[in-house]
Amino acid sequence: MVNKKYFVQRNKCPLCASKNYKLIFSKTFKEIKSKNFFSNHLNNKFPLSLLKNANYNLSECLDCMVIFQNNILNKKYNSKYYNDYIDHNQVLEKNQKRVEQNQLIKEVNSIERMFKNKKIKILEFGAGFGTWISAVKKKNFKDITAIEISKKRRVYLKKKGIKVYADINNLKKNSFDFIYSDQTLEHLVYPGEKLKQIISLLKKDGILLIKIPSGFFLKSKLKKKYYAQNDEAIPLEHINIFTNKSLNYIKSFYNLKRLEISYYYKFYEFDYYKYLASDFYHRIFGKKILFKK
Numbered sequence: 001m002v003n004k005k006y007f008v009q010r011n012k013c014p015l016c017a018s019k020n021y022k023l024i025f026s027k028t029f030k031e032i033k034s035k036n037f038f039s040n041h042l043n044n045k046f047p048l049s050l051l052k053n054a055n056y057n058l059s060e061c062l063d064c065m066v067i068f069q070n071n072i073l074n075k076k077y078n079s080k081y082y083n084d085y086i087d088h089n090q091v092l093e094k095n096q097k098r099v100e101q102n103q104l105i106k107e108v109n110s111i112e113r114m115f116k117n118k119k120i121k122i123l124e125f126g127a128g129f130g131t132w133i134s135a136v137k138k139k140n141f142k143d144i145t146a147i148e149i150s151k152k153r154r155v156y157l158k159k160k161g162i163k164v165y166a167d168i169n170n171l172k173k174n175s176f177d178f179i180y181s182d183q184t185l186e187h188l189v190y191p192g193e194k195l196k197q198i199i200s201l202l203k204k205d206g207i208l209l210i211k212i213p214s215g216f217f218l219k220s221k222l223k224k225k226y227y228a229q230n231d232e233a234i235p236l237e238h239i240n241i242f243t244n245k246s247l248n249y250i251k252s253f254y255n256l257k258r259l260e261i262s263y264y265y266k267f268y269e270f271d272y273y274k275y276l277a278s279d280f281y282h283r284i285f286g287k288k289i290l291f292k293k
């Protein structure tokens with residue numbers, strides 16, 4: 001049982017809604033040293049006491065093979081987690097350091113190639129502080145929309161002149177050419193439902209680029225002594241872990257094609273080989289996936 005004041009239990013697969021799943025890891029938050037982890041990872045407003053007597057459980061869906069945390073924060077505390085407990089300044093600093101401007105520009109160049117410099121409509125789902133969308137805006141892309149759940153971040157984005165909404169409900173179906181989602185799906189309570197909505201916003205032949213933490217090593221990590229850490233299975237935060245099999249499920253269930261970035265480059269270009277290697281890497285580790293509708 002979990003303390004309902006803070007937690008809810010997910011009793012079906014968050015990706016495919018199947019009840020055919022098995023518990024693959026179960027320890028108390030204390031056993032995985034969550035207190036240590038959270039006192040560094042979050043600000044001091046986070047009530048560490050909510051972890052008391054609660055379990056960190058991971059289940060694996062036997063139908064779509066996604067791995068998910070069963071015990072997650074309830075609506076109230078989940079919202080507090082992202083609005084109040086996360087140190088936004090620290091995240092902003094990290095983002096600016098993490099994303100090399102150069103790499104970002106290259107990525108935006110690939111989008112220009114995919115659409116042959118046509119005027120396109122772009123959506124970023126989970127825009128954070130807008131590092132990516134700002135880079136896109138600097139290029140010739142004018143029709144861009146951001147979705148960001150955190151109010152603080154939405155205020156920040158609006159100040160930067162970005163069109164931003166809290167949710168995708170009001171957006172027009174079949175209207176976007178390119179949808180980008182970086183490190184967002186792993187945080188959602190129902191990523192399957194959200195994916196369905198996101199894909200419905202894409203035009204036919206539209207492209208969806210998803211970035212997620214790799215679930216490739218998780219099962220072998222769990223076999224050793226596993227502690228809460230800044231990885232693909234952060235307690236209460238990275239509540240869905242996608243493996244290659246679950247990515248294949250997404251591809252076939254939503255009737256998508258998987259694309260390679262190298263396809264958009266010519267063999268005599270240096271970047272062709274760079275993307276060929278990167279495509280190969282992501283086929284194995286599944287951190288960056290390109291789907292076509």
Ligand SMILES: [Zn+2]
Nearest residue numbers: 013016061064
């Ligand atoms: Zn499933």
